[in-house]
Amino acid sequence: MCLGIPGEVVEIMTDRPDLAQVDVSGVRRAINIGLLEPGEIGVGDWVLIHVGFALSKIDEAEARAAMDFLKSIGDAYTDELAALQNSKID
Amino acid sequence: MRFVDEFRDAEQARALAARIAARCEPGRVYKFMEVCGGHTHTIYQHGLEDYLPEQVQLVHGPGCPVCVIPMGRVDDAIAIARRPEVILTSFGDMMRVPGGDGSFLDAKAAGADIRMVYSPLDALKIARQNPGRQVVFMAIGFETTAPSTAVTVQRAKAEGLANFSVFCNHVTIIPAIKAILDSPDQRLDGFLGPGHVSTVIGCEPYRFIAEHYRKPLVVAGFEPLDILHSIDMLLAQLGDGRCEVENQYSRVVPWDGNVTALKVLADVLELRPFFEWRGLGFISHSALKLTEAYADFDAERRFDVPGVRVADPQSCQCGEVLKGVLKPWECKVFGTACTPETPIGTCMVSPEGACAAYYNFGRFRRQRLLQVSAR
Numbered sequence: 294m295c296l297g298i299p300g301e302v303v304e305i306m307t308d309r310p311d312l313a314q315v316d317v318s319g320v321r322r323a324i325n326i327g328l329l330e331p332g333e334i335g336v337g338d339w340v341l342i343h344v345g346f347a348l349s350k351i352d353e354a355e356a357r358a359a360m361d362f363l364k365s366i367g368d369a370y371t372d373e374l375a376a377l378q379n380s381k382i383d
Numbered sequence: 384m385r386f387v388d389e390f391r392d393a394e395q396a397r398a399l400a401a402r403i404a405a406r407c408e409p410g411r412v413y414k415f416m417e418v419c420g421g422h423t424h425t426i427y428q429h430g431l432e433d434y435l436p437e438q439v440q441l442v443h444g445p446g447c448p449v450c451v452i453p454m455g456r457v458d459d460a461i462a463i464a465r466r467p468e469v470i471l472t473s474f475g476d477m478m479r480v481p482g483g484d485g486s487f488l489d490a491k492a493a494g495a496d497i498r499m500v501y502s503p504l505d506a507l508k509i510a511r512q513n514p515g516r517q518v519v520f521m522a523i524g525f526e527t528t529a530p531s532t533a534v535t536v537q538r539a540k541a542e543g544l545a546n547f548s549v550f551c552n553h554v555t556i557i558p559a560i561k562a563i564l565d566s567p568d569q570r571l572d573g574f575l576g577p578g579h580v581s582t583v584i585g586c587e588p589y590r591f592i593a594e595h596y597r598k599p600l601v602v603a604g605f606e607p608l609d610i611l612h613s614i615d616m617l618l619a620q621l622g623d624g625r626c627e628v629e630n631q632y633s634r635v636v637p638w639d640g641n642v643t644a645l646k647v648l649a650d651v652l653e654l655r656p657f658f659e660w661r662g663l664g665f666i667s668h669s670a671l672k673l674t675e676a677y678a679d680f681d682a683e684r685r686f687d688v689p690g691v692r693v694a695d696p697q698s699c700q701c702g703e704v705l706k707g708v709l710k711p712w713e714c715k716v717f718g719t720a721c722t723p724e725t726p727i728g729t730c731m732v733s734p735e736g737a738c739a740a741y742y743n744f745g746r747f748r749r750q751r752l753l754q755v756s757a758r
């Protein structure tokens with residue numbers, strides 16, 4: 294729950310400006326972007342995701358580093374990622 | 384110095400370690416508290432203590448929100464979950480946390496409808512799909528997750544979802560740090576500030592630690608090099624006679640935090656007069672509850688919550704571990720009666736808990752070190 298997972302924004306939903314589709318490790322998921330400034334992120338940007346919400350915008354290098362770090366911690370990350378993949382927020 | 388294990392940036396780590404060693408004044412011991420459980424995890428996982436000179440000691444702090452939930456709150460949540468109309472939703476991290484009368488897992492096995500969710504928005508969805516049931520979200524976490532709960536409650540209100548409520552256990556990090564600074568049994572030289580919490584609250588709220596308590600604080604990232612770099616920054620401050628708040632993790636943490644998130648928080652959640660922390664006791668203004676405007680979504684108002692106080696088990700020394708007074712392996716039941724499968728205390732449950740992190744990684748390293756030094 295405390296882990297931040299990096300995701301790449303692939304689509305901002307036009308009918309729901311508080312939602313975005315992100316790619317996390319090759320899996321597409323909807324996340325909430327209502328905690329960022331309107332217009333702060335666009336397609337191709339990277340965000341750090343906590344419990345289904347983008348909490349901060351990060352650059353690609355940081356996203357890669359964060360992902361490497363998560364992979365290095367093993368189980369806790371696998372569990373968190375599995376939970377994210379099962380999550381279907383709208 | 385001994386290098387038991389290597390990681391990707393071992394070269395850089397060694398260079399930092401050498402600089403850290405050079406900054407230490409001979410004969411002086413430095414105690415730095417890493418406030419956040421994520422840092423504790425990294426430290427044990429990568430054996431960072433092996434890179435540090437013996438003069439630099441890392442002390443684990445109270446920054447694991449699962450670890451600080453008192454037993455009474457677990458029991459209260461279970462009491463709500465036992466009502467036939469209720470679906471209790473919770474992050475997976477909470478499922479094994481022992482209350483006075485078992486954990487969520489135990490209650491689920493006994494028939495309560497308790498479901499794991501990844502996001503509070505998943506809980507909201509369950510509420511929409513089950514209009515005939517009462518869906519309660521067990522909200523836990525520091526300022527990292529509290530804004531997500533707040534947004535979810537705003538949505539529930541906007542949608543007029545009458546069957547959704549939140550059992551709010553959100554805690555705030557600043558009063559906990561203050562309680563530790565005021566506690567007589569711990570003398571610290573500085574702090575590694577929590578990375579993700581600071582993404583929301585920014586760096587300003589820590590200023591009193593530097594100005595009033597005269598301790599340096601460096602907001603730190605989660606990778607091994609981040610932590611070593613932050614320790615180096617703390618030692619540099621002490622060497623210069625400075626006490627400041629610095630941000631090592633500026634690539635993620637803006638100095639002013641996340642202003643949007645803070646606004647949402649202020650709308651939906653407000654400070655409780657006091658809240659019990661497991662092992663630390665009651666700390667004033669240290670937790671959040673729903674504001675009057677959202678009182679309809681407060682599970683504590685919707686249901687009769689027993690609100691009992693349950694003393695921690697006699698054998699449990701989580702309080703000492705959470706304050707950094709004891710190392711995990713110094714607890715009498717560590718690794719024997721208390722393991723991740725059968726936790727007695729909370730610190731053994733969450734992967735960010737000091738005891739679990741040490742159990743999973745640190746103890747093997749320590750055994751090896753002891754073997755090496757015995758030879």
Ligand code: SF4
Binds near residue numbers: 722727731
């Ligand atoms: S070993 Fe168990 S009881 Fe002892 S401090 Fe750790 S979690 Fe608490």
